[in-house]
Amino acid sequence: MKSSLDGMAPNWRQRLTLPRGMRDAINGVDFNRFRFWLQIFFFVLLVYGGFTGLNLGNNLPTFSCGYNQNGRPGVCYLLPLQHQLAMPTKALLGYASLTILSGLFIFFLWFIVLNKGWCGFVCPLGTVQDWITDLRVKMGARFTRYSQASFETLSWIKYVLLALMIVIPLGIGAGYFSHDLGAPYCMICPARLIIPTLALNFDQLVLDFSSPGKIVMTTLGAITTGLFLAGSFVKKRFWCFFCPMSAFHYLLSKPAFFRLIKDGDKCTRCGDCYTVCDLQIKEIADDVKNPQIMMDDCIVCLKCVAACPEQGALKATFAGRTVFESTEEGFIKRMEKGTRA
Amino acid sequence: MNGPFNSGKPVVPEPSPQSAGASPRARKPKEPLPFGKTKQAREAEKVLNHIVDDFDDNPKAMDYFYDLFRRVYCRGETIAPDGPLIGTTCIQAPEELIYAMGATPVRLCNGSYHYDQIGAEFMPSKSCSLVKATLGMLTSDDPVPRVGKLDLVVNPTTCDQKKKASAMMQDMGHAVFDLELPNVKESEASRVYWQRSVRSFAEEIRKVTGKKLTRKNLKAALARTQRAEKAFRVLDGFRKASPSIFLGKDAFLVVNAYFFDNLDNWCEAVERLNDELKIRYDNAVRAAQKKAPRIVFTGSPPIFPNLKLPLLIERAGGVVVSDETCSANRMLYDMTAVDEWLVNDMVDSLADKYLKPCTCPIFTKNDDRRRRLLELVKKFEADGIVYQAFAGCQVYEMEQRSVAKTLDENGIPMLYVETDYSPDDEGQLSTRIEAFLESIKTRKRMRQ
Numbered sequence: 001m002k003s004s005l006d007g008m009a010p011n012w013r014q015r016l017t018l019p020r021g022m023r024d025a026i027n028g029v030d031f032n033r034f035r036f037w038l039q040i041f042f043f044v045l046l047v048y049g050g051f052t053g054l055n056l057g058n059n060l061p062t063f064s065c066g067y068n069q070n071g072r073p074g075v076c077y078l079l080p081l082q083h084q085l086a087m088p089t090k091a092l093l094g095y096a097s098l099t100i101l102s103g104l105f106i107f108f109l110w111f112i113v114l115n116k117g118w119c120g121f122v123c124p125l126g127t128v129q130d131w132i133t134d135l136r137v138k139m140g141a142r143f144t145r146y147s148q149a150s151f152e153t154l155s156w157i158k159y160v161l162l163a164l165m166i167v168i169p170l171g172i173g174a175g176y177f178s179h180d181l182g183a184p185y186c187m188i189c190p191a192r193l194i195i196p197t198l199a200l201n202f203d204q205l206v207l208d209f210s211s212p213g214k215i216v217m218t219t220l221g222a223i224t225t226g227l228f229l230a231g232s233f234v235k236k237r238f239w240c241f242f243c244p245m246s247a248f249h250y251l252l253s254k255p256a257f258f259r260l261i262k263d264g265d266k267c268t269r270c271g272d273c274y275t276v277c278d279l280q281i282k283e284i285a286d287d288v289k290n291p292q293i294m295m296d297d298c299i300v301c302l303k304c305v306a307a308c309p310e311q312g313a314l315k316a317t318f319a320g321r322t323v324f325e326s327t328e329e330g331f332i333k334r335m336e337k338g339t340r341a
Numbered sequence: 342m343n344g345p346f347n348s349g350k351p352v353v354p355e356p357s358p359q360s361a362g363a364s365p366r367a368r369k370p371k372e373p374l375p376f377g378k379t380k381q382a383r384e385a386e387k388v389l390n391h392i393v394d395d396f397d398d399n400p401k402a403m404d405y406f407y408d409l410f411r412r413v414y415c416r417g418e419t420i421a422p423d424g425p426l427i428g429t430t431c432i433q434a435p436e437e438l439i440y441a442m443g444a445t446p447v448r449l450c451n452g453s454y455h456y457d458q459i460g461a462e463f464m465p466s467k468s469c470s471l472v473k474a475t476l477g478m479l480t481s482d483d484p485v486p487r488v489g490k491l492d493l494v495v496n497p498t499t500c501d502q503k504k505k506a507s508a509m510m511q512d513m514g515h516a517v518f519d520l521e522l523p524n525v526k527e528s529e530a531s532r533v534y535w536q537r538s539v540r541s542f543a544e545e546i547r548k549v550t551g552k553k554l555t556r557k558n559l560k561a562a563l564a565r566t567q568r569a570e571k572a573f574r575v576l577d578g579f580r581k582a583s584p585s586i587f588l589g590k591d592a593f594l595v596v597n598a599y600f601f602d603n604l605d606n607w608c609e610a611v612e613r614l615n616d617e618l619k620i621r622y623d624n625a626v627r628a629a630q631k632k633a634p635r636i637v638f639t640g641s642p643p644i645f646p647n648l649k650l651p652l653l654i655e656r657a658g659g660v661v662v663s664d665e666t667c668s669a670n671r672m673l674y675d676m677t678a679v680d681e682w683l684v685n686d687m688v689d690s691l692a693d694k695y696l697k698p699c700t701c702p703i704f705t706k707n708d709d710r711r712r713r714l715l716e717l718v719k720k721f722e723a724d725g726i727v728y729q730a731f732a733g734c735q736v737y738e739m740e741q742r743s744v745a746k747t748l749d750e751n752g753i754p755m756l757y758v759e760t761d762y763s764p765d766d767e768g769q770l771s772t773r774i775e776a777f778l779e780s781i782k783t784r785k786r787m788r789q
Contacts, residue, residue, distance in 0.1 A: 140556075142685040148529035265716055269709050271532075271697035272678030275690050282529065285697065288712065307678040331676065332571050338682055339564035 026323075028330040030337060031306035035120075039127040046124045047199050049073030059103050061111040061249065062118040063125045063191040071199030076191075077107040078165065078245060082183040085169035092173060108252060115256035116249050116294065119240060120301030125191045126240060128198075129232040133278075136233055144234045145280055154241060155297060161185060162244035180213025185244055187217035190228035236278035240299055250296040257319045260300055264288030266313035273304035273314065284314075306334060376417035381455040381485045385414035388646040392590055395656070398628065399591065400621070402614035406594050409602060409610075410645060413486045420601055422447070425492035425549050428515075430475060430506070432672045433497040433522050433699065435691045438543050440604070441562035442552045447488050448600035450668065451478045452644030454762040463509050464502065468733040470762040471641065472502040480513050486601045491515055493549050495542065497522045499703045500736055518545045525705050526696055539692040559687050563677065565604055572611040573673035579618040580662050583722055585629045586621045589638065589651050589661025596669040597645045629660040634781040636661050637717045639710075639744070640729040640737050642668030647762050650729050653771050659778045662721040665713055671700060702736035710740070711747040718753055724781045725754040727774070732761045754781060 045054075046064040048071050056064075056074030064072050066079040080103060087096045111118065119126055136143070146154060165185040171177040186192050193204050207222065208214040231238035240246055267288050274285035279297040284304050287293060293314075294300060305314045308326030315325035376382055393399065393407050412418040422445035429436070429448050436446040451474040460477030478484045479494075496507045497520040504519075511517045521538040523531035543554050552558070576595065579587055595614070599607055621628075636654055638661045643651050651661050664670050677694045679687050700710035714726060726748060730737040741757055748755045756777040760766055 137681050137683065140683060142683060143681070147533075265712065265719075268675065268698045268713065268716075270675050271693045272676070272690075274697075275678055275693050276680040286527065303680070307680070309676045309678070328574060331678070332567070332574075335567060335676065335678060336564070336571075338679055339560050339567055341682065 024327075024329070027325055027327040028333050030334060031302065031330075032334075035301065035303075036130075038121055039130065042122040043124045043127045045073060046122065047071050047195060057106065059106040059110060061107055061114075061245070062123045063189070063195065063245070065124075065189075065191045065195035067186070067192045067204050068196040068199045068201060070201065071196070076245075077103070078189075078248075079183055079186050081107075082165060082169045082185060085166060086172040086179070086182055089170075089174045092170075111249060111252060112256045113258065114300075115253055115258040116246070116298055116300040117258050118249070119243075119246060119299035124195055124198075126237065126299065128194060129228075129237050129239060132229070132232045133236050141234075143236055146235075148282070151280060157242045158244050158247040158296075161242065162247040165244050178211070178213045180211045181217065184217065188220045188224045190221075190225040190239060192221060193225045194228070237299065241279060241297060246299070247296065253294065258300065259292065259317050260294040260298065260302070260305070261291050261315050261317055262287070262293035263291065263313050263315075266310045268310060270309070272307045272309060276303045276307040278303065307331065376483075377415060379483070381453050382415050382417065384453060384455050385410065385485065385646045388648060388652075389415065391652065392594065392648070396588065396590070398626075400587070400614060400617050402610065402617045403591050403594070405610040405613070406591070406598050409598055410594065413601065414646070417483070417485065417487055419487040419489055420603055422489065426489055427546065427549065428488060428491045428494040429497075430494065430503055431497040431499050432667050433499065433695045433701075434495040434520055435539055435542065435695050437559065437562040437566050437677075437691055438539070438546055438554065438688070440565060441554055441559040442543075442546045442550045443558075444492070444546060444550050447486075447491075449475050449479065449488065449494065450600070450642070450644055451475045452597075452647035452762065453478065453485065454647065454764065456481065456484075457762040463506070469500075469502050469641070469731045470647070470733070471644065471731060472506055474762060476506055476509055479510055479515065488601065493518055493545070495520050495545075499701060500734075502733075518542065522696070522703075524703065526699065527706065532693070532696065535696045536689050536692040539695070540688060543688060554684060554688075556682065556684050556687075559684055560682060563679070563687065563691075565608075567676070568608045569599070569604060569611075570673055570676050572608050572615060574676075575615045576611055576618070577663070577670070577674065579615070579622060581721055582622055583635070584627045584631045585633065585635070585660040585662060586626055587618055588628050588655055589636075589664070590648055590655050592661070593643050593648055593651055593664075593669055594645060596673060599673065600644075600668075629655075630658065632782065632785065634659045634725060634778045634785075635721060635723040637714065637721060637723045637726045638664040638666060638729070639714060639726055640666065641731040641734050642666040643729070644668045649762075649764070649767065650727065650758060650760065650770070650774075653767065653774050654727060654778070657771065657775045657778050659774070659781075661727075662723055663717045665700060665710065665717060667701065702740045707740050707743060711744055714744065714748065715751055715753075718751075723753075724785065725756065725777065727777070728755055728757045730757070730759050732759050754784070 047068065050070055050072045054073035058075040058080045059077045060074045061077060063076050064074050066072065066075040084096065084100050084103065114122065168177060168181055168184045172179055172181060196204050206218065208218040228239050269285055269288065271285040274282055277284055278301065279299060281295050281297055283295050284293055302316055302324060305316055305324055305326050308314045309328055309331040310326060311328055313326050315322050317323060389407065389410050413420065424443040424445060427439050427444050427446050429446050430450060439446040450471055453474050456474040456477030457470045458477065459480065460473035460475065463476045464473050494510055494515045494517045496503060496510065496517055498504050499522055507517050507519055520542050523534050525531050547553060580592065595611060636659050638651060643666065654661055675694055675698045677690050679690045700713050717723065728741065728744065730741065745755055745757065756773065758770060760770065
């Protein structure tokens with residue numbers, strides 16, 4: 001079972017004569033279908049899990065939306081984080097810092113297990129975007145791409161949102177802003193409107209006219225949700241590109257267990273991975289120096305691994321062990337299925 | 342009105358008063374030679390006999406290819422195309438689009454010394470044999486392989502010589518489409534530019550065949566080339582075996598057949614060959630000596646009948662285990678990945694496949710080519726590299742330095758050979774190759 005794991009040339013003799021082991025089965029899997037079902041599983045868990053009384057805590061590194069009060073099995077960390085940061089500055093420097101640090105720590109523990117795999121496999125808002133994409137494909141419409149220049153500019157938005165998401169609550173605590181701007185990211189997050197709605201809770205589908213701040217924030221929320229629906233119809237994983245959670249993840253991703261690794265020597269730069277990448281990440285094809293190929297926009301959906309025809313050029317590892325890697329056979333099987341369908 | 346233009350009236354020869362057979366002394370009109378006696382047929386036959394007869398124990402399944410070349414090159418048989426016939430002058434013309442719209446591609450790159458000489462009139466004296474031979478073939482009345490009447494020639498704008506050949510082909514009366522290929526392949530702008538080029542190519546084919554590109558016919562075409570690529574990859578895998586079970590001269594012949602053979606017949610024949618190689622592998626049948634130096638071939642492409650260099654290597658006891666040339670590996674190795682099986686996405690994915698992994702020296706940078714060579718040496722456990730540059734192929738000549746440097750840094754010996762289609766330098770080359778292989782063997786012994 002060690003054949004091509006340790007950077008040696010894959011042993012051809014073993015590959016041909018070994019009985020098809022479990023590894024071959026995993027690497028040859030119809031990956032898109034596997035992922036589709038796994039996403040459904042997590043979607044049901046994170047949108048409806050709360051109805052069974054499940055509680056995973058308030059520090060989840062994915063959009064298990066807190067506004068979905070009955071359906072959620074736990075809360076997306078961004079909501080409590082913004083609330084905590086909006087505490088009076090004095091409190092923040094005192095006892096509340098412990099609350100924040102312990103919350104961050106639990107968030108971190110959850111996060112390092114799956115790394116940004118939380119985005120590619122677990123996030124219900126991501127899954128919704130994939131379904132909208134499926135719908136578009138069914139209708140035979142093509143997707144759009146950003147030009148390279150737009151990509152590079154727009155790529156900063158998630159960091160700006162992350163910064164605002166921290167600065168505004170701090171400003172509230174310090175008394176600069178009104179409490180009406182509380183949880184500012186949540187107010188503009190499409191998940192706040194979409195996830196509760198999918199759990200048949202329509203409370204968020206309102207424009208709140210109780211104060212100027214609320215009017216602005218709920219209107220912005222309605223606009224972003226409209227953008228989200230239209231955007232993800234024409235652009236794959238439209239929102240992920242702007243998601244501050246994605247930026248937050250990336251900043252913490254160094255010690256994560258789950259990783260996307262590239263062996264540049266084996267890469268022919270054929271661009272197959274780039275062709276299938278929902279987030280248009282060029283480095284996945286072009287960078288042959290850096291083995292840690294998970295870029296900040298990456299959602300670790302592993303579509304690139306499934307679409308790589310070079311033995312072992314791309315792989316997903318967990319704590320250093322390969323769990324899924326690109327193989328010639330697996331690639332051919334998946335693409336044959338595509339041309340047959 | 343006796344201007345120079347009027348006086349230059351062509352002289353129409355008077356009809357000969359002698360009717361046929363009237364005088365036995367009259368010069369007989371020159372009868373065309375029977376095909377098998379023509380220069381190009383004899384040239385092909387000589388090489389083919391060498392490939393078949395001078396090596397022991399050729400795989401049985403190779404008979405299909407030996408026979409194919411004999412029929413097409415030596416006897417002048419035509420492979421009937423399905424629908425219009427579209428000639429391509431480089432590997433960058435996406436053949437899936439041609440198949441999808443009901444036409445058949447044929448690769449025009451030619452390897453014949455005879456045509457090289459004929460084509461010499463089109464190009465400066467120090468030009469690439471391949472381009473000259475291709476022009477020579479296209480200008481002949483009786484070309485080999487018998488490609489028949491071409492409905493369109495697709496000329497990807499690769500090297501300067503091929504670019505300039507475009508107008509010449511047009512002057513010969515061919516309809517030529519210049520498929521615009523960028524000179525830089527790394528940038529996103531070039532990718533987008535190329536994808537547009539490929540789309541306009543699809544438009545052009547539609548004008549020829551009158552058929553529309555649909556999701557269904559494109560998918561079917563992708564499935565057909567996918568089968569070929571898969572068969573090629575399996576074959577390629579068998580060449581990793583050490584000691585070798587399959588010789589490079591046969592591998593080149595197999596992929597050269599892909600230029601003009603019926604796609605489905607070709608796939609079947611390669612699959613049969615793969616089955617036989619599997620048995621050979623299981624029974625540890627050897628095609629070369631255990632210690633035969635394993636060579637990766639790179640540079641200007643060997644195209645039948647110009648398999649001079651690979652044949653010299655294998656006659657001298659080496660084995661060509663892999664190659665980085667556009668007449669073999671580069672043509673069939675890379676495979677297309679599609680995310681959404683819609684026409685647009687399939688066309689873009691195809692465009693990517695024809696641009697991004699391409700290691701053609703016409704691009705500005707050659708990092709990919711150098712990395713590829715290192716990887717091939719590792720993957721095929723090769724001992725050295727033979728680098729062929731056709732005299733006049735400037736881009737390959739210019740890359741020699743950087744490739745040599747990379748290989749040197751990695752301790753891989755390389756033999757750089759500048760040659761052309763002429764058989765004159767065979768003696769000299771064989772001495773150099775023998776010496777190179779000998780030095781590899783010595784190195785290996787020293788290491789043990």
